[in-house]
Amino acid sequence: MPLSISRRFALLGGAALFATPKTGFGQTVAAAELVRMAGLSGDVGYVVADLKSGQILEQRNAGQAMPPASALKSITSLYAMEQLGGDFCFGTQLIATGPISGGRIQGDLILAGGGDPTLTTDDLNAMAKSLAAKGVQGVTGRFLTWAGALPYKNEIANDQPIFAGYNPSISGLMLNFNRVHFQWRRSGSGWALSMDARGRDVQPQAYTAKASIAKRSSPTFTYSDRGGVEHWTVASAALGRGGSRWLPVRHPAAYAGDVFQTLARAQGTPLPAPEEVRNLPGGTVLVSHGSDPLVPVLREMMKYSTNITAEAVGMTVSKRLGAGSSLKQSGQMMTQWLQQRTGARSARFTDHSGLRADAELSPQDMVAALRNLGAPMGLRSLMKPFKLRDATGKNMPAQPFRVDAKTGTLNFVSTLAGYMTAPDGTELVFAIFTADLNRRRRAGSAPRPPGQVQWVRASKILQSQLLERWAGIYG
Structure with missing residues (x-):
């Protein structure tokens, strides 16, 4: 799909496309060619903008609503910091x-x-x-x-x-x-099992949870609730000598x-x-x-992508704002908040962690939130440094520019959103969303469906190549 400009970019303060990249650090290949070479099924969308001016520098499918996955935790952090304050404690x-x-x-x-x-x-x-x-x-x-x-x-x-x-x-x-x-460990001809609140x-x-071994190869686990006691069975073929x-x-x-x-x-x-x-x-x-104050709680949440923290934080805010008594209603409250604060017409949140694939946000609305709300609130300081991947998918040992971002990964969904400082000091804000929802639906709840690992690896390589390209403009 060719690059184009949308009127929605006025929200960010202007619109323009990168010229032909300079020779130097970063990819000199056109962004559309990078997408083609990645060979990803499904959709690819991205926006990169100048953080200071808001000028859009490059985009693809910028207004298409897609699952943000765990990148949604960036929005949840903004929601919480604005409504609760950084010193709030549970x-x-x-x-x-x-x-x-x-x-x-x-x-x-x-x-x-x-x-x-x-x-x-x-x-x-x-x-x-x-x-x-x-x-x-x-x-x-x-x-x-x-x-x-x-x-x-x-x-x-x-x-x-x-x-x-x-x-x-x-x-x-x-x-x-x-x-x-x-935890399990080999004991004689069997295994010793334990369930604890470590x-x-x-x-x-832990007396409210019990585990037993079943002689089978799959499924690895089964779960049942018996009178308030949680019962797990584990396949004997999956145990090995020990583990937890x-x-x-x-x-x-x-x-x-x-x-x-x-x-x-x-x-x-x-x-x-x-x-x-x-x-x-x-x-x-x-x-x-x-608890610790909200800011370090959010920093840990962003670092380890802790879903339950995102949900608890988001629901706490929504309850203060008068939301109803469900996670769905809390997600709707955060949707309304972002729409009011940034005009994010694509936003449709069903949770606060991004674990649900029916949550939606467009790359341009993510970038608008990161720039207009995130920059003044210091969101970048809550994000962890992002390491680029080489053409094989391995982390690069060094990179001459800094990226602080939130990743997101679900089956056949991979996202990255945050901030980068180009080699010449230019500050950029970006969002890169990729998703193949048809393959995700076919995969169901399988923990590692066929093709998932390769698909996510290709997406993450593409994300790094786009970042290199954008840094190369200012190399």
Whole structure:
């Protein structure tokens, strides 16, 4: 498809195309030829603009709405920083409904989540120690958990493998990114299995999740929910001598309550079995735990592309703005926000992490958001340096220009959006989207469908070649 200019580029402050590239660093091949040589099935769209002036320098399918994949986390970061502020912290509390007398709470104890996606077993252990330090040795009533700070969602996306730890449930009380640690090791003629809530300092057993071995070669995992206990089976042919992986949790409040009960007992504070309540009872806050401030939380989210953090952050913002009680409605709220802030007519968000392939955004609307909102908010400082790939797909050992960007990868979807500093110091902002949604639909939830690895490799090579080309203009 030939290069062209759209009227929508007025949003960015002008329009022009690169002239014939100079000889020097970077690709001298025309961008359209690079796309042709990549041999990608599906669609390719990109926009690169001068960060200072907003002038569009080169584009292809700029206005076509495509799945942003995890590059959507850039938009979620902007949404959160503007509405919550960089110093915002999530909180988790232990609340007593009655006074402490004779070492016992005269009433109930509530573990109340505040939507913190970064809460760890070590954090709960510190809270258990603080509770014991106040002289609490038990309760006369119940031990309750409350997860109503955020709407519950069984999973982020319904087209992912059942065992994908990056696709857990969401709720107002989350632990270890709502994942349980499954480990196996050879023992005699069989294997020893364990399920735990592994932290840095402690690793209590998880009683709400169980695993067993099935004599089969596939599927690798099966999942079932039996009376609130999550049961996994694993194929014996997949175990080998030993290993471990994190599996998603679907009952997060029960999981967190179970783990806290174990940790509190170890501190001399035995508690009854946890019960989840829909409404938060009133009472006195005995112990509070605060997350890191929002900016470092977002930086970690961008670095490791943590889906649950993106969803928790986005849903927290939407709840403040009066969104309804679902992830879909929260995505719609973020869509409306971006439309109002930048005029992004292509935006259609169904989540905040980009794990769902039915989310949509065009390259030009992504670039507009990165320039008009991201630059003033310091979004580039939250992104990690991007390393170029050579023609074989391997990381280049060195590159003479800096790129800070957010990547995104799904089956037959690969995206890259961010900022680059050309060799002569020119600051550019860009978005490169590639997707073959027909092949993605045919692949279903297969973890590695035929052709996926090769397709994504070709896309990432093309992304690097386009960046080299644009840097070469200013080499």
